[in-house]
Amino acid sequence: MTPEDQAMLAFATKWSRFGGGDEYILPEFGITPVVFYQRLLTMVTSTLINDVDFATRTYLRDFCSSKLARPASRAVAASRVAM
Known part of the structure; x- marks a missing residue:
């Protein structure tokens, strides 16, 4: 496991009980929450x-x-807010 994998696992383990800490994923890892959760899901499976x-x-x-x-509508709305 790479140091980045370990950091993602530690982050997810820490923040999942608080809803995930999505607002901290981009500054911490330089990727969107969707990409983060896709990578993490790949890792844990x-x-x-x-x-x-x-x-x-x-x-x-x-x-x-x-x-x-x-729901896709929430994801679209969130991406519009981020623009």
């Missing part, structure tokens, strides 16, 4: 990462899935 226990993987998988499944 990968068989290549063994550093994360099953319970944490399951929790983060469900959390990322819920963040990515938000």
Whole structure:
């Protein structure tokens, strides 16, 4: 696991209980929240990462899935606000 992967996992573990900390993702990682949750979901569903226990993987998988499944209208509205 790369240092960036570790930082993303630590960030998600810390902020998920507060809704995710989406406003801090771009300044911290230089990517949008959607990209962040896509990468994190790929990480926690990968068989290549063994550093994360099953319970944490399951929790983060469900959390990322819920963040990515938000209605498209909210995502469009949020992107318009950011412009």
